[in-house]
Amino acid sequence: MQKLDESLLSPLPPFSKLSRAQIKTILSQATSRRYDKGVSIFDEGTVADRFYLLLDGTIRVVKITPAGEQVTSLHIPAGQLFGISQALGRDTYPATANAASEILALSWPTSLWASFVANYPGFASETYKTIGKRVSEMNTRIVEMSTQHVEQRIARALLRLANQSGRPIEAGTEISFPITRKDVSELTGTTLQTVSRLLSAWERVGLVNSKRKKIIVCDTHRLAALSEAGSRPQNLM
Amino acid sequence: MQKLDESLLSPLPPFSKLSRAQIKTILSQATSRRYDKGVSIFDEGTVADRFYLLLDGTIRVVKITPAGEQVTSLHIPAGQLFGISQALGRDTYPATANAASEILALSWPTSLWASFVANYPGFASETYKTIGKRVSEMNTRIVEMSTQHVEQRIARALLRLANQSGRPIEAGTEISFPITRKDVSELTGTTLQTVSRLLSAWERVGLVNSKRKKIIVCDTHRLAALSEAGSRPQNLM
């Protein structure tokens, strides 16, 4: 456990309206922990005994099907709360949280949830905003999966990742955590071969630049155009 | 506007912990209204000025893509709150709510939301449980769309509908609101032709019984077996 400074929390939305003293209290109740890339912070279905704040890195929220296939429902960037089952009226975690990169997270026992909500102005409302955003994101995923072709879904997924957790770099925007073809396929409901083929094709025309576990989006605009293009004219009323 | 009785609300989870007097107050502030089949109660993106409680009928929550295609994200059965954008920290509705059948709904102005949450014990927590359930449902949809074949997705969709808003009948369970092949296709991300073909095939072997705008699930067990069967062995680690 390392020394933490109040200035870490104060700029983050859930805590932005709080006094220095309040943040100090919150920090004193927190457990800070580093997790290696790939480990799971908590598992779907287990009792939600803690809630978390991601200080650094990226979380991959995954569901595992009975058949053992993995589906990524969400990526959570640094600065957001996660594992907040209480806000959904649940006492178990609805999905598994994996560290997409090495991460640093604070956590608090669930028993403190109610007092956070009651005592810290803005905490509850910001939490619900976060949930609202995640709900929209899931909704978008559903709409995309129903109407878009694989090519467009992958384009959109890359744009979203670049936007959400991208690092600007000379050649474009680099997705700031290691990501494999298989990861992208689990995010878009395809196969790693298809992802590989597309990335190769896009690389050839200078849209992206990808190495092993690294993807750099070079031409955001053309990729966006691609993702909007020929959506299936199915069910056009 | 018709006469409403307290006994209507008291068995519903969001109000179950309240006194008769409290429910009376809530009712006095409510607007009751009937909507014809097919009309929209509110539209995606418009300012969320009211929140609703569905007393009778079924709501179909839909999103419309830029290309004009419709995607159904959710069905809401009688007894549940809907249009509760406030609980997601939003001030506009995230989707359009259509009446799948003729429906009856109460509504309150958004301005009352905060006082409901503050004054009525159990209201907030039940709301969040509802949201939690909807989030799981959406999650399930995403997982299904990524890993299941059309046949299984349709099977699951029918089972879910039968379960959620089914009426037991001699021949099996009837989905209690009018539903077309096109509706099912918008719910499962397919085409109405494919749905029609499958329903015909299932009808031939006695799994379902469907007429125009009516679907009766006859053999729940075999349909469930079908829906669990051959999930794509893709990405099996």
Add this chain to the structure above:
DNA sequence: GATGAACATTGCGCTAGATCAAACTTCTGC
């Protein structure tokens, strides 16, 4: 610096399911 594991690429065949099209049935309104 060799061996194995993890990740990526590419080719080929195949099928689930979309697309196009046409006919049929049931309902609604006049």
Add this chain to the structure above:
DNA sequence: GCAGAAGTTTGATCTAGCGCAATGTTCATC
């Protein structure tokens, strides 16, 4: 009762992208 609309069925193609397989590349470990 008729016309048109809305919903359904069925057939005949056609193709996106999956499954399978083989090979290549990069990384980690001893």
